[in-house]
Each structure stands twice: as structure tokens, then as C-alpha cells.
Amino acid sequence: MSVPAGPAGFTGHAKGTRGYRGVLVGLAAAGVATFAQLYSLQGVLPELAAGMGISASSAALTVSAATLGLAVTVIPWSAAADRFGRLPVMRVAILAAVVLGLAVPLSPTLPVLLVLRFLEGAALGGIPAVALAYLSEEVSRLHAAVAAGTYVSGTTLGGLAGRILAAPVAELINWRAGVAAVSILAACAAVVFMLTAPRQHGFVPERAAAPGRELAARLGTNLRNPRLLALYLQGFLLMGGFVAVYNYLGFRLGGPPFGLPQSLASALFLAYLAGTWSSRAAGTLAARLAGRGGRKLVLLLSTGAMGAGLALTLADHLAAIVAGLLVFTAGFFGAHAIASGWTPLLAPVGRAQASSLYNLFYYTGSSVLGWAGGYCFQHNGWPALVLFVGALLLAAALVAGLVLRADDGGGKAAAGPVKT
Numbered sequence: 001m002s003v004p005a006g007p008a009g010f011t012g013h014a015k016g017t018r019g020y021r022g023v024l025v026g027l028a029a030a031g032v033a034t035f036a037q038l039y040s041l042q043g044v045l046p047e048l049a050a051g052m053g054i055s056a057s058s059a060a061l062t063v064s065a066a067t068l069g070l071a072v073t074v075i076p077w078s079a080a081a082d083r084f085g086r087l088p089v090m091r092v093a094i095l096a097a098v099v100l101g102l103a104v105p106l107s108p109t110l111p112v113l114l115v116l117r118f119l120e121g122a123a124l125g126g127i128p129a130v131a132l133a134y135l136s137e138e139v140s141r142l143h144a145a146v147a148a149g150t151y152v153s154g155t156t157l158g159g160l161a162g163r164i165l166a167a168p169v170a171e172l173i174n175w176r177a178g179v180a181a182v183s184i185l186a187a188c189a190a191v192v193f194m195l196t197a198p199r200q201h202g203f204v205p206e207r208a209a210a211p212g213r214e215l216a217a218r219l220g221t222n223l224r225n226p227r228l229l230a231l232y233l234q235g236f237l238l239m240g241g242f243v244a245v246y247n248y249l250g251f252r253l254g255g256p257p258f259g260l261p262q263s264l265a266s267a268l269f270l271a272y273l274a275g276t277w278s279s280r281a282a283g284t285l286a287a288r289l290a291g292r293g294g295r296k297l298v299l300l301l302s303t304g305a306m307g308a309g310l311a312l313t314l315a316d317h318l319a320a321i322v323a324g325l326l327v328f329t330a331g332f333f334g335a336h337a338i339a340s341g342w343t344p345l346l347a348p349v350g351r352a353q354a355s356s357l358y359n360l361f362y363y364t365g366s367s368v369l370g371w372a373g374g375y376c377f378q379h380n381g382w383p384a385l386v387l388f389v390g391a392l393l394l395a396a397a398l399v400a401g402l403v404l405r406a407d408d409g410g411g412k413a414a415a416g417p418v419k420t
Contacts, residue, residue, distance in 0.1 A: 019198045023138050024150045026197030027131055031154025033094055033189035034127040036162035037101045037120060038066050040182035043167040047175040054110055065114045069121025071363040074129035078356040079215050081126075086134035087200045093126025094190045101183035105176035128155075128359045133351040136344040138200060148341025149283025153276045156333055160272040161185060218350030222357055227346050230403035234339040235362035237396040238303065240369020241310075241389035242332045248377045248385060249313065249325065257316055274326045275333030278302070282334035283341065296404050299338045303397045305331030307390060314386055335396075336362075 041048065041062040049059040081089040100120040107113035131151055139147045162182050170178030222228050249268060253260045282302055286294040305327055312324025340358055347354035369392065376384040 020139060020147070022196045022198040023135060024147055026193045027135060027147070027151040028154030028157075029189045029192035029196065030090065030094060030127050030131060031151050031156075032158035032161065033098070033186040033193065034124050035155045035158030036165075036182050036189070037097060037158075037186045038070065038124055039063065039159050039162040040101075040166045040179050041066070041117070043163040043165070044170040044175040044178045047170040047178070051175050052110055052113075058110060061110075062113055062117050065117040066121030066124070067363060067367070069118040069123075070125040070128070071360060073122040073125035074356040074359045075215075075219070075353065077126040077129035078133070078350075078353050081130040081133065082215075082350070082353075085200055086130050086137065087197060089126055090130050090134065090197075091194060093123050093130075094193060097123035097126075098183070098187045098190050101186055102180070104183065105180040125359075129356045132340055132355045133344050134200065135341070136351055138198065144341060144345065146280065146283040146287050149280040149337040152279035152333060152337040152340065156272050156275040156279060158186075158189075160269060160276075163269050215350075215353070218353045219357065221349050222347055222354045225346070225348065226403055227405065228343065228354060228357075230399050231339045231343050231346070232358055232361040233399050234299070234335065234396050235358050236365035237369070237392045237399075238306070238332055238335055238339075238365075239362045240365035241306070241373070241392040242328075243366045243370035244373025244377075244385060244389055245310065245313070245325075245328065248373065248382075249321075252377075252382050253318075253321070258318060260318075268322075268325060271322075271325045271329045274330040278330035278334040279337035282337045286338060295338050295342050296400065299335055299342075299400055299404070300397055302331045302334035302338065303393055303400070306335065307331075307393050310386055310389055310393070314383060 041059075048054075048062065052059075077089060077093065097120055100116055100123055104113065104116050104120060107116055132148060135147050135151060136144055165185060166175075166178035166182050168178075169181045246268075252258070253268075282298050286298045288294070289297060309324040309326065309328030309331060312327065313321050315321060315324070340355070340362075343354050343358045344351040373385050373388055376388045
């Protein structure tokens with residue numbers, strides 16, 4: 001079956017073209033801007049607590065407020081993108097997020113800070129809600145997995161930058177300066193996005209007579225699709241396990257037999273660089289194996305790598321734990337790149353809603369399963385946490401193996417035109 005064409009016969013920018021490079025550079029920059037801002041407060045929580053005279057748990061609400069704002073707005077943003085276009089919506093979202101991000105360090109009180117962080121997260125929701133739908137419409141299906149991997153690479157760099165840039169600046173000056181430095185970085189990345197992302201060619205606007213009812217119908221259709229549900233569960237289960245490991249490994253390394261200071265233990269976030277590499281590598285490998293079960297095979301291999309890395313963290317040797325964390329992180333971002341990029345390609349209707357539902361499951365897994373992992377760790381130690389996360393990985397692999405098809409999406413194996 002031939003690759004389905006978009007408006008006026010447009011089949012997506014081919015690899016090597018100026019438009020293809022513009023999509024990749026633009027979305028990578030958008031990923032940096034989004035996730036640097038989203039997690040900037042996480043790197044300065046002790047300084048924030050001391051500077052504002054609040055408890056650690058109250059300080060942590062500044063991270064939760066932004067994540068909550070993102071989670072509750074991805075579906076409204078996707079609906080706006082169906083009506084007004086992917087690129088215009090992303091431009092509005094990133095500009096609003098930058099303005100709010102620059103205002104965050106000026107917050108005089110905790111309530112004001114929490115409101116601004118919620119609004120900042122709500123604005124940031126417009127990028128992950130729409131980016132992959134934009135990508136799937138503007139890039140040739142044969143190379144969509146590679147392009148999705150590049151976008152996820154940008155998100156890893158952003159998440160890392162938001163954590164490690166704010167902390168040293170905050171230590172030298174204060175938390176406000178640290179957060180401001182990240183906001184300036186995000187503003188620069190936003191400029192790159194605005195200048196490089198090419199205008200949309202593959203978008204067909206939604207002209208529904210009853211937009212609310214049509215939105216509910218598109219969401220319902222995607223939620224009833226077994227293969228999309230399998231991908232949503234990948235995000236829920238794998239992200240939940242990933243966050244659980246990163247939330248509590250620092251506590252383990254701070255205790256016996258390691259006794260690492262928190263400043264050194266926090267350097268473990270540099271393992272995100274393994275994800276920067278693996279997210280793009282996974283997309284490249286999936287493209288090379290197109291027609292031979294590429295996406296499904298790479299997804300299962302990535303989940304297996306997570307399991308192998310997780311097992312290494314059981315060792316009482318720091319080198320083995322670091323190696324395990326690198327493999328675990330690389331596996332996670334490889335799996336996430338495949339699952340998130342695959343989602344809009346499988347959507348029978350509402351690509352943007354399909355991606356938004358993936359994000360909703362993804363961040364819900366982060367919140368719910370990340371907390372549950374802590375319960376295991378606090379009561380039965382690190383081996384219990386490893387067992388818990390291992391069960392999540394096994395469940396994700398079983399769902400993917402039993403439900404997903406090797407020829408779903410991409411290239412000549414595409415199941416037919418995808419409607420928006």
C-alpha cells in the first residue's frame with residue numbers, strides 16, 4: 001500500500017531536505033524549552049525552601065504544580081490544534097510559557113509562585129500535546145520514527161538542563177537567579193523553534209459543527225483502540241518505573257554502604273545523556289528495520305535494556321549502579337521515543353488527541369507509580385523497589401508483545417490514511 005498523501009498530495013518532508021531538518025531542529029529546541037522550564041525548580045528545592053522559609057514538602061509543590069498544569073491542559077491544547085493548526089498553537093504555547101517562566105523568579109510569596117508555576121505548566125502543555133501530531137503530518141512516514149527520536153532527545157536535554165543549570169547558579173547567588181537562568185535558556189530555545197520550524201503543509205483543519213461532541217468522540221475512539229491503549233500503557237508503566245528509580249536512588253546512595261553527599265548523588269541526573277543518545281538511536285534502528293517489525297522490536301529491546309540496567313542497581317558497588325542507571329535510562333528513552341512517536345500514526349482519528357492521551361497516561365504513571373515505588377522502598381528497601389519496577393517492565397513488555405502488530409504504522413506497511 002502506498003504512503004497516504006496529505007493535502008495537495010503532500011507526503012511529508014523527506015530525510016535530508018531543508019523542511020525535514022527544520023522540523024527536527026525546531027522540535028528539538030521546543031523540547032529543550034519545555035522540559036528545562038518544567039523541571040527547573042527541582043534542582044533548587046533546598047535553596048527555595050530556605051529562601052522562602054518553607055518546608056521541603058511545600059517547596060516540592062512548585063514542581064507538582066507545573067506538572068499538574070501540563071497534565072490537565074494537553075487535551076484542550078490538542079483540540080485547539082485541530083481547529084487552528086499545529087504550528088500556530090505551539091507558537092502561542094511556547095511564547096506564553098517563556099513569559100510566565102521569566103515571571104516565576106519574581107514571585108513574592110509561595111501562593112503566587114504556585115499559581116505561576118501551574119500557569120507555566122498549563123502553557124507548556126501545548127508543546128507535548130501537539131508536537132508529535134505536527135511531526136507525523138510534516139515528516140515522511142518512513143522517517144517519522146527518527147524524527148520523533150530527535151524530539152525526545154530534545155526533551156532529555158531540556159530536563160537535564162533544567163536540573164543542573166539552576167542548581168550551581170542558585171548555590172552561587174540564590175534560587176531566583178537559578179530559575180531565571182533556566183528561563184533565559186528556554187527563551188533562547190524558543191527563538192530557535194520560532195525561526196526553524198517550517199510552516200505546516202500536512203494539516204487539515206477540523207470543521208466540526210459540534211466541537212465538544214466531536215472532541216469526545218475522537219477521544220473515545222482512541223481509547224477504544226486496543227493498540228493505542230497498549231501504547232498508552234507503555235507510557236504509564238515505563239514512566240512510572242523510571243520516576244520511581246530516579247526518585248529514590250539518591251536516598252539509597254546517601255545511606256550505607258555508600259554515604260554519598262547529596263550534591264554528588266544529584267550528579268546521577270547526567271545519566272539522562274544516555275537517553276539523549278538512545279531516543280534518536282531507537283528511531284533510527286526502527287526505520288532501518290521497517291517492514292521487519294521495526295518499532296515493535298525496538299520497543300521490546302528497549303524495555304529489556306531497562307530490565308538489565310535495573311538488575312545492575314542491586315549491586316553494592318557504585319560503578320555497577322552507575323552502569324546500570326545508564327543502561328536503564330537509555331532503555332527508557334528508547335522505548336518512550338518509539339511509543340510516543342508511534343501513537344499518532346496509529347490514531348484512526350484525532351492525531352493530536354491520541355498524543356495528548358499518551359501524555360496524560362505518561363504523567364499519571366509518573367505521579368501514581370512513582371509514589372507507589374516509594375512505599376516499597378521505605379518499607380522493604382531497594383530490592384523491593386527493584387521488584388516493583390521489574391513487574392511494571394514485565395507488564396509493559398507483555399502488553400506490547402501481545403497487542404501491538406509488527407506492521408503497524410510507517411512506510412509501506414501503513415494501514416491507510418490517518419484522519420485528523
